[in-house]
Amino acid sequence: DIQMTQSPSSVSASVGDRVTITCRASQGISFWLAWYQQKPGKAPKLLIYAASSLQSEVPSRFSGSGSGTDFTLTISSLQPEDFATYYCQQANSFPPAFGQGTRLEIK
Amino acid sequence: EVQLVESGGGLVQPGGSLRLSCAASGFIFSSYWMSWVRQAPGKGLEWVANIKQDGREKYYVDSVQGRFTISRDNAKNSLYLQMNSLRAEDTAVYYCATSMEVPMFDYWGQGALVTVSS
Numbered sequence: 439d440i441q442m443t444q445s446p447s448s449v450s451a452s453v454g455d456r457v458t459i460t461c462r463a464s465q466g467i468s469f470w471l472a473w474y475q476q477k478p479g480k481a482p483k484l485l486i487y488a489a490s491s492l493q494s495e496v497p498s499r500f501s502g503s504g505s506g507t508d509f510t511l512t513i514s515s516l517q518p519e520d521f522a523t524y525y526c527q528q529a530n531s532f533p534p535a536f537g538q539g540t541r542l543e544i545k
Numbered sequence: 546e547v548q549l550v551e552s553g554g555g556l557v558q559p560g561g562s563l564r565l566s567c568a569a570s571g572f573i574f575s576s577y578w579m580s581w582v583r584q585a586p587g588k589g590l591e592w593v594a595n596i597k598q599d600g601r602e603k604y605y606v607d608s609v610q611g612r613f614t615i616s617r618d619n620a621k622n623s624l625y626l627q628m629n630s631l632r633a634e635d636t637a638v639y640y641c642a643t644s645m646e647v648p649m650f651d652y653w654g655q656g657a658l659v660t661v662s663s
Contacts (some may be wrong), residue, residue: 472649474590477589481640481653482582493651525590527649533606534648535592 440464440528450545455516457538461509461526471532473502473511476539477522485524486511503534516542547571547652549641554657561631565603565657567624567641572652575619577597578644581626583637584656591637594626595644609635 441464451457461471469489476483484493486502489509499514513520521544526537553565565581580595594605594615603615614627624641639657640652 470647470649474650476590482650483588483653484649484651487649487651488646527590529645529647529649532604532648534592536592539589 439533440467440531442526442528442537444490444526444540446540447538448541448543450543452545453516453518457516457542459511459515459524459542461504461511461525461537463507463509463528463530465525466506467528467530469505470528471502471504471509472529473500473527474526474527475520475522476525482525504519513518513542518544547643548559549643549652549654551641551654551657553637554639554659556629556660558660558663559632561661562627562629563631563659565626565628565639565641565659566656567626569622569624569641569643572643574617574622577648578648578650578652579615579617579624580642580644581624582640582642582650582653583635585634585637586639588637592648595648596624608625628659631659633661635659636661643661 443462445460473486476482490502511518523539523541548570550568569617581593596603596615612630641654643652
C-alpha cells in the first residue's frame with residue numbers, strides 16, 4: 439500500500455501570510471493527488487484534484503503542484519476562514535490513502 | 546444542489562451489526578462511483594469501501610473485508626453500508642461521498658457516528 443506523509447503536522451500563521459503544506463507519497467503516484475480542507479465538526483471539502491486542478495467554487499488563493507512523489511498545497515494569502523486541517527490523498531492505486539493531516543492554526 | 550444525507554448510526558455492542566444509509570439528491574446518482582470514508586474520534590481520514598455505478602464492482606480496505614458490505618439502489622438514489630462483527634476500532638464518523646472515475650471524493654455527506662462499545 440502507498441503511504442502518504444504530510445509536513446508539517448501543524449503550522450501557525452497570520453492572516454495574509456503565504457503558507458505551503460507538503461505531501462510525500464511512498465511511491466510514485468503520477469498526478470493522482472487530491473487536497474481536502476476540514477473544519478471542526480464538518481465534513482471534508484475537496485479543494486484540489488489531479489494535483490493542480492482547482493475544484494469548482496474554491497478560491498484562487500489555493501493552488502496545488504507536484505507530480506510523482508512530492509506535492510505541495512499553497513495558500514497565497516491566508517483568510518480567517520482558512521484556519522482548518524488539510525489532508526492530501528492519493529488516488530493512483532488501491533487502497534486510496536490519506537495523509538495524517540496538517541493543522542493550520544492562527545498565530 | 547448536491548446533497549448526501551447519512552442515517553443509521555448509533556451505539557452498538559462489539560460483535561453487533563449496523564446498517565448505514567446515504568440518501569442522495571441533486572445529481573444523477575447512477576452515474577457516479579460512491580464511497581464510504583470514516584474518521585475515528587480525533588484521528589485522520591480512512592477510505593473504507595467504494596462501489597461502481599452499476600454495483601458490479603466493489604472494493605474494501607483490508608480491515609473491513611469480509612465484515613462490511615457496500616451496496617446501492619439506483620432506483621432509490623441510495624447507498625448502504627452493512628457492518629457486521631463490529632469492533633471497538635470501527636468507532637468513527639462514517640461519511641458517504643461521491644467519487645470521480647479515480648477515487649477522489651468531490652461531495653460529502655455530514656457523517657453518521659458509529660460507536661462500538663459495551
